[in-house]
Every structure is written in C-alpha cells, then in structure tokens.
Amino acid sequence: MAYSSILVIGGAGFIGSRLVAQLAATGRRVIVPTRRFQRARHLLVLPTAEIVEGDVHDDATLNRLMGKADAVVNLVGILHGKAGRADGRYGPDFARAHVDLPKKIVAACAANRVGRYLHMSALGAAGNAPSMYLRSKAAGEAAACSNPAVATTVFRPSVVFGEGDRFLNLFASLQKFMPVMLLGGADAKFQPVYVEDVAQAFVNALDNSESIGRTVELAGPTIYTLRELVMLAGIYSGHRRPIIGLPSSLARVQAWVLEQLPGGPLMSRDNLDSMKVDNVAAGPIDAAVGITPTPLETVAPYYLAR
Numbered sequence: 001m002a003y004s005s006i007l008v009i010g011g012a013g014f015i016g017s018r019l020v021a022q023l024a025a026t027g028r029r030v031i032v033p034t035r036r037f038q039r040a041r042h043l044l045v046l047p048t049a050e051i052v053e054g055d056v057h058d059d060a061t062l063n064r065l066m067g068k069a070d071a072v073v074n075l076v077g078i079l080h081g082k083a084g085r086a087d088g089r090y091g092p093d094f095a096r097a098h099v100d101l102p103k104k105i106v107a108a109c110a111a112n113r114v115g116r117y118l119h120m121s122a123l124g125a126a127g128n129a130p131s132m133y134l135r136s137k138a139a140g141e142a143a144a145c146s147n148p149a150v151a152t153t154v155f156r157p158s159v160v161f162g163e164g165d166r167f168l169n170l171f172a173s174l175q176k177f178m179p180v181m182l183l184g185g186a187d188a189k190f191q192p193v194y195v196e197d198v199a200q201a202f203v204n205a206l207d208n209s210e211s212i213g214r215t216v217e218l219a220g221p222t223i224y225t226l227r228e229l230v231m232l233a234g235i236y237s238g239h240r241r242p243i244i245g246l247p248s249s250l251a252r253v254q255a256w257v258l259e260q261l262p263g264g265p266l267m268s269r270d271n272l273d274s275m276k277v278d279n280v281a282a283g284p285i286d287a288a289v290g291i292t293p294t295p296l297e298t299v300a301p302y303y304l305a306r
C-alpha cells in the first residue's frame with residue numbers, strides 16, 4: 001500500500017466523508033482538518049481518523065498538519081462567492097478557496113517533503129470558462145501542478161450524486177413544496193458521477209503511480225439534461241412537479257433573487273454561467289484510477305425516497 005498517513009483537507013464535507021471512510025477502510029491513518037469540530041464529528045466512528053480543528057489557510061497550521069502526513073488530498077471548494085477582483089475573472093472568495101489555498105498546500109508539501117498531492121477541481125475548469133467558479137478552479141489546477149517536487153493528480157468530476165448530495169436532494173426537496181418547477185439552464189447537460197466512485201478514484205490514484213501528472217475527468221455512464229435530472233429527482237422522491245424552462249433573462253432574475261435569500265444562496269448567477277457549457281466528459285474514465293461508474297438509477301431512488 002502506497003502512503004499510510006493521508007491529510008484530507010475538506011475531508012468533513014460530502015465527498016470528503018466518503019473518501020475518509022474509504023481510506024480508513026484500507027487501514028490508513030487519515031487526518032481531517034475542519035474549521036468547526038462539530039462538522040466532522042460523524043467521522044469519529046472511523047478508528048484511524050483524526051479530526052483537527054484549525055484554519056488551513058494559516059501557514060503554521062498547514063505545516064503542522066503536513067508533519068503528520070505522507071500524502072495530501074485537497075477537497076476544499078465553494079459554489080458561491082462575491083465578484084470583485086480587479087481583472088474580473090473571479091472574486092476574492094473563489095480566489096482564497098480555489099487558488100490561494102492550493103498554492104499554500106503545494107508550498108507546504110514541498111517544504112515538508114510530502115511528495116504526493118491529490119487535487120480536486122471540477123469538470124469544465126478552464127481559464128476562459130463562463131463562470132468565476134470554473135475559472136478559479138482552472139487557476140487552482142495550475143497552482144496544484146506548479147511544483148515538480150510534488151507529484152500531483154488533478155480530478156475533475158461532473159456533478160456528484162449520492163446520499164447527502166446537494167444537487168438531486170435540493171431538487172427533490174424543492175418539488176415537495178413548489179407546485180411547479182421554474183428552471184433556469186434546463187437544457188444544460190451533466191454526466192453525474194456517484195460519490196463512492198469519486199472516492200474510490202482517489203484511493204486508486206494513491207495506489208497507482210501511473211496517475212501522477214494526470215488530469216482525470218470523473219463522470220457517470222449517462223448524460224442528462226438538467227430538466228431530466230430534476231424530473232428524476234421528482235419521480236424518485238415521490239413529488240414530481242411540472243417543469244417549466246425559463247428563458248435566460250428570467251433565469252438570471254430568478255438566480256439574483258435566490259442570491260439574496262438569507263442563509264446562503266440556493267443558486268447564483270455564477271452557477272447559471274457555469275451551465276453555459278455542457279458538463280460532460282471528453283471520453284471514458286482514465287484507467288489509471290480504475291473505476292467503473294455506477295448508474296444513477298441504481299442508487300438515487302433509494303436515498304431520494306427517504
């Protein structure tokens with residue numbers, strides 16, 4: 001087994017929790033930093049998981065954490081952030097989480113002789129992508145791969161589904177309360193990938209040095225439009241509602257209204273911008289991470305029905 005002690009930054013989140021469980025199941029020690037201990041409490045049942053409360057943007061904290069690890073995974077990501085940097089490519093929130101943090105992580109890896117780094121990006125990341133989210137993810141990839149002393153693999157999943165996801169579950173919950181779904185970006189295409197497959201791809205990459213230097217797209221077996229996914233979420237949860245696709249001008253107004261809601265936006269204009277490009281993989285999943293993607297239909301009905 002390559003690498004026995006893994007620092008999983010962002011490990012308390014949706015994908016991270018599944019990855020930490022899979023890494024622990026291989027007998028590895030897993031260190032999970034979190035801003036709030038409570039958010040990671042559910043990982044305490046894993047015998048080899050160690051939760052550390054702290055700020056990973058702080059260099060001293062990051063260096064201390066590196067001292068415990070021989071490989072690092074970074075899953076930190078945000079979906080919403082303010083616009084506002086001078087060049088307009090992405091705002092300060094995206095810059096901090098998606099670009100500055102990977103820069104710090106790679107520097108800390110090199111300084112602490114941690115030679116392996118698995119970096120989470122997103123399908124569609126590109127310098128000229130239509131959203132701040134995707135442009136900042138591209139800049140983060142560049143930062144992740146910037147030091148030859150650190151062997152990096154970059155992962156780019158399409159939207160990820162599974163128990164506790166915030167995509168199908170959101171559309172299932174909305175249909176419980178809304179008589180009709182008014183949907184922006186209804187024709188945008190996605191290729192959803194199962195969270196356990198994403199986690200398995202990370203574990204396999206650690207075990208297979210052929211994945212070093214690669215950018216690995218992760219996608220499921222089927223391409224759907226957003227309208228089809230919302231319809232499936234309605235069917236599986238037992239609350240199917242009529243779906244009305246909004247023209248882009250009205251979709252932007254709707255997204256702006258949703259951005260103003262207290263407690264964090266359900267949807268933003270930047271999310272709509274991301275959907276201007278189809279979120280589908282260029283080809284089959286790289287054999288270096290060795291996963292066979294699970295069909296959405298074999299998993300989603302069970303957790304959405306609950």
Ligand SMILES: NC(=O)c1ccc[n+]([C@@H]2O[C@H](COP(=O)([O-])OP(=O)(O)OC[C@H]3O[C@@H](n4cnc5c(N)ncnc54)[C@H](OP(=O)(O)O)[C@@H]3O)[C@@H](O)[C@H]2O)c1
Pocket residue numbers: 009010011012013014015016033034035036039040056075076077078097120121122123156157158159160161167
């Ligand atoms: N879910 C998807 O469909 C999907 C698709 C493509 C790519 N991705 C990428 O996959 C990664 C994980 O996604 P997820 O769905 O598991 O997200 P998640 O549940 O929101 O978890 C994200 C984690 O990042 C940490 N985090 C967020 N903002 C941070 C900040 N400013 N500083 C430090 N830590 C911060 C959180 O740590 P705390 O414990 O401190 O709160 C949290 O554990 C992200 O990079 C995301 O962009 C996700």
